[in-house]
Every structure is written in structure tokens, then in C-alpha cells.
Amino acid sequence: MYKKVLYPSLLAISVSVLSGCGTTPEELAMQKEMQQAFINKLKGSTLTSVIPQAQQHQQQKVEKPEVVISESELLAQKENVDQTGGPATFMREKDGILINGSMFHDYEGEVANLGADRLTGQFTYAIENFDGTFTLKYSKAGSSEGAVKLATVTKDNDSFKVKTVTGKSFTGTSVTPTSDGFIVGRAGSAFRYVIGSNNVKSISILDGYHIAKHQNGDVASTNFILLEKDKTKNNDPLTGLFESTKSLGNTLGFNKVDDYILLNINDSTIVPLDVSISGKNVAEHSNCRSKGLYNECDNVSFKESLYRKNGFKNNSHYYWAIDWINTPSGPLAFYKTSKKVKVVDINKKQVHTVFSRTLGVNEFILIEKHDGTVAVKAQLGFSHEQVDNIESFISANKEEIEPMQQLGS
Template structure:
């Protein structure tokens, strides 16, 4: 069955010839230009495939009609072949082969106009990038032409929507963005976030998560809508400049993600990084870094990737791992875990259920944090026994960041581990030893010092990254807050 393309082309050529026959004698063949001869040859090939004959008189009349139309229709400007990118040359080569397979030829003028059309289309899709820069972000894809180009330079309309980017082109785009501001601060909001006090929103959908690097200036966020999700890179100096790094959708078996370069990834978890994103499975992780592509992260035996990564993975190069079997489901395992947790609080034993791992070297930094604190308990079917005690028939236990009263589950590992990049290098802040000691670790050297201490436990704490990249620390000791303006001073004092 012939495609709609052939019938449209045949109708167009036949109609042109019929109109010309009714109005003029035509242009003799010895006066045709090379492009007009090629047009007539293409038309005859089409007619022959339909079992029809394209006569000389009809061809002469069609040529005259084309000349008359050319006088009233401006010729679209094309891109000279000397200005084509390697990807555009490959694309034109593919289209020429498709034309030849159909018994047709693509003229040089038509190819130039086609390249210009592709550049215009891509420039519209990437509104924040100039047309010349957008042209460098084309990558050839086998796309079938949908209209017949004429000798006057009519473009072979081709779809640029299926064009993919290369990592080199992504690097060039990000490098062309303005440098980060000298003072750079971020703050969260219900939908989106603020950069130096200016709100960042996305009309495509709700910004569900974001990651930043106050030192390097990289910003990446995830926007979710009914159509799925998109991961976008953003210029901290000019938030109107955005670049889609990947799209995907979450299904019953996890995440299915496709990068803008065409790389497909799948896994149970998806975390946004300041320079890309991280897709995790139980025994492996896959990091996509904008401009560099996908790298594999092998998880050491006995660990799996923690589903929630609070720290700056992209900026520091560290991920949080959880020990396998740290929280059993049977009664004996729960009893052993509870006894171990009590021992951790009393300081009689270590649990090390979590560890920070250097992605490059796979070196582990064990953390004396129990995995049993992940769960919260919800009681039901309760009756009052006295003024102080209720008896409940049912209890459900499940992992949660917040308890039934809406307060933070302060024993969940997400609130106990945080790691950031600073001008002096990456550091980790970890609340360990039954929440009695808040440690500061230099992730370059492994030096570990106590930042805050309270035997009965630190009730709450937070790390704030200042606009110059330094990190301040606040910790609640009993009824008062203690602050450390710059944690780097603790490491310097420990030398």
C-alpha cells in the first residue's frame, strides 16, 4: 500500500501540470535548468510507480507553472553546506538515501533549506538558546520526508522533534550560561524554591524536588505533572535558562527514565542531583551527569542504596548506603534490633547500619546509626485503662519521615545524615551514638570531630549553607540552641 506521501505528491504534480496546460504552452525541454530537469525526472518516476505516463507536453507546462510561481513566491533562505554541523551532514545524507531509494533526488538547494528549517524548529523548542547555538544541538535521526520539494527551493519538511542531544552539545549549552553569582543562597518553598530570594517555578507542573551546589552553582530540579516527570538543569544566574536532561514516569515497578541523549534507565528510586540525577536499585545505582552521561555505581556486598538521599550526591560524590538485613521482620529479629539499639544509646556497642560511600574509590565511612528508627508505630482499638495509660489491641509499624502527630520522626536516618560541598571540600554532619554526638567529617581526609554533644540526646539540629558556600550548624541541647557559624573552623582546630 502506497503511503499518503506518494498520493499527495502525485496530486501536487498532476495539479500543477493541469493548471499549466489550461493557461500556457509550456517551456521546451532544451530550456530547462538542471533543477527543473531533476523535478521532471522525479515526477516521471512517481507516475511510473502508479502505472501512469507523464508526457513531455505536461512536463513543459508544469515547468512554466513552476517559474510563474517562483516569481511570486520568495525563496526560503537556506544554510550553506560549509556551515553545516557534522550531525546535520549525517542527517542530510540519510534523507538523500531515502530519496534515492524512492527513485528521487534531493538537490543541494533543497538540502540547505531543510537544514535551515530544522534549525528554526529546534530554536523554538529551546527558547532560551539562540538559533545559532541551537543549531549545534542537532543530532541526525532517520526521519521520512512528508512533502515533495520543488526546484524553486521548497523545503522537504522534516520533523526535528525526534532529534536528540549529545553530551558534548549539553556541555556546550551549560558552558554558555552566565557564571554563578558571587553570593548564592537557596531556600525551599511549597512549590519550587528560591534563588537569592527570587522564586523559581515551572509552568509545566509542580517542582517536587531539587538539588543545588552553592559552591559550583549547579542547580537541577524535578517537575511532575499528569504527563509524567522531567528533570531540568537551571542557570543560577539566569533562572529563565533551562535545559531538559531527562523525562520519565513512575510505574508499579519503579522509575522508567530516558535522558535527552536517548539513554534509558530504570530502577526503584530516583534522586535529583545538582548536576544530574541518580537511579537506584537494591544492588546497583546509575548516575547521570549532564555532559558526561551515565556511570555505574557498584554497591558493596552487604549493602544497598538508601532510598532517601538527603545529602548533595552530585556536588560531593558520596552516596548513603544501608546494611542488608538491618531491620528484620520476625519477632526474634525485632527483639535483637531493639537490644542493639539500646546498646547504641548506652554506648556499649556500635550498629553501623549505614555508611557513606565515595562513588569514585568505593571507600566506606561507617556511621553508628541504627536502622530501627525508620519506623513509626500507630495504635488502634484503644481503651482507657486509667488517667495515664491506654490499652490498645492493634499496632501498625511502618517507615515514615513524620509520625502520626505530624512531627519529624527524629530517629529516621534521613534526619540524622547530611553531607554538603563547601569551599574547603565536602563534609558530612551525622548524629550518631544514639543521637548523643553530632559529628563533623572531612570527606577528603576522613578526619572526624565532635561538633556537639549531649549524653541524653540532641533533640534537633540543622545545617544551613550560607551564600558564600560555608556551612553553619544549629543544634538543640535540652532547651537551648547552640550555633556554630562555620563548621570548617572545627576541622581546622582539630589539626
């Protein structure tokens, strides 16, 4: 800037100095050449000081292009991961995810969610980054290769934006990892992305339901996804009273509910599950005072939680109360009521009672074995019971069999 301002004055001084002497034609010609040479030199030095600054300013405005790979390249990375590793057990803990009994960690952030196929060990998981974004990655239990990045997820209030490394973009209100990709849900619809596929599958969601936040079963291997009933928008106190009475009746075993259903993403088969939505909430008390053997609290509020305040599982939460798998004889769905553990043979549309206890069932888990059989283990009070082969149990069972529940029944 200063060189540009001083340029005319410097030029004038140089001209006056160079023209101060010399009167012959030869001397005048020499003076003229010297003047022109000085002017050219002065212009050159000024321009060279200005041009690099302008070029540097332009370079600062150029953003680094985003690196995008093809679906075939991403699929090749996945297949490289799949060359090693195998079947695994996946268990959610309060501090993270257990894979084959060991805590799974990712150096980039905390594991927030996952979708896994227990028979193959393949899984996709979401990690929460320190800047508030999420990263979706694919891996396989026991693989010698590192995880493969699939997408970046940003959250804006209740909306998610997903951008895959292959350039695909999704927006929705939920993101569900599956063992081979992920599903993005919206009101009334969802979109399934499979690693390596150029096509995105559209899924119709049943009216009045939305994709449940937590999925215990794997959508990719079973083709079933868990839906949760929408909240009642009516603020009528009588409606609230009716819902509370209905929930209490379900807890006591007097009536059934359809707050959760499994939906087949290919043929739209619906499997209602007799699990109440109220079970996902835990009570939080505040303004409490000790009264010796108990506390007296002024306020109580309820919020969804997989765990109770003491760190134990909230076994009434639908995540612990519902599971589903694929077997050689077809898909099976499991759910826990207050007093029973039941299995739904979806193909035969029959429900079998696996465990029953008048005083209540604490919890159950599925154990998928390397030979393809599935065991069911339940805690009944202080004791544990186990059915070693659920398919054999269903084939031999002749008692406590009922038709599969119908929606709205």
C-alpha cells in the same frame, strides 16, 4: 463502500440507455465513445472518493517522531541557565523545597526530590506530573532563565525507566538527582549521567547495601553517595530480637551501628555513620479510644516518614540526621546520634564531637557561607548553639576525638 457496490448496476443502466438508439455506423461509433467517456467518468469519481479515505487511514497510523537533541545542545541550554544566579540554601519542607527561604514551585507539577550544590546554586529536581510520571529538570538558584528538561521517568511497581531528551535510556530501582544530572541505582550497581556527557559512569554498590532514597548532601560536588543497609530477609524471631536490641543499645549509646555509609563513587572509600535505620520510622496508631489524659489504641504500625503526624520533622530520620559537604580542606560528613552531633574528617579518618547533651540533641543544620566557611547550628532542648567555622573548630579541637568508624565494628 456503497459506490463500489452500485458501480456495476449503474454501468449497466448507462450502457443500456446510451445504446437504445442509433443504427448507422457513425451513430454507433458516437454511442461507443459516449459509453467509454461515461465509464471513465464514473470510475474517476469512484476512485477519488476511495483513495483519500485510504490515504487518511494510513496517515492516522503514522506516529509523530520523538524529538531528540544532542548532548552538546543540552549542555548549551545548561550553560545558558548558569550565566545568572549563584549560591543558595536549600531546605526541604513538608510542602516542598525552600530555596533561599522562598518556596520553589514548578508549574508542571509538585517537586518530589532534588540534588543541589549549595556553593554554586546548581540543582536538578524531579517533579511528579499529574499523569503519574516524573520529569527531571535542571536549574540554578536565582537564574533568569527557565529550567531545562533532562528526562522523563516512568514508574512500574518498584522499577523506574528513565529516558533522557538526548535519547539515553536507563532502568533501575532508584533515581537520585544530582546537581549536574542524576544517578540510577540497581542491585549491586548504579549509573551516573552528567548533563552534556556522552559517557555514562558505572558505579559498584557495596554488597548488602542500596542507594538511600533521600540524599541530603550533593553527590556531584562531594563524590560521596549515601547507602542504606538492606533489610534482613531472615524471618527468625531471634534475628528480629537481636536487631531490636541492637537498635535500642545504639539509642542509649552502648554500641554503634553501620546501617548507613557514605561511598565515594570514584575510589570506593567507605565512611560508616553511626545512625540507626529504625529512626526513619514513625508510629501510626489506629482503633483508638480516649481515656481522659491519654488514648488507648488497639493497633500500631510503623512506616518511613520525614515528618511526624503533628507535622514536625522526624529528626531521627537519616535525612535529617546525616549531611556531608566538600570544603577547601576536604570532604566532611556530619551525623547526629541521640546525644551528640559529630563531624567526620574523611581525609584524616577522625571523628570530632561538635555538640553534646545528656538529655539529647534535637537537630542540626549546616550553614554554608559565601566566603566558603561552614557553620553548624544545633538545637539542644530549648536552646541553640552554633559553631561559626567548622574547619577552624576541627583544627583547634583537642577533645573528644576518635578514629573513624570501621565497617562492621
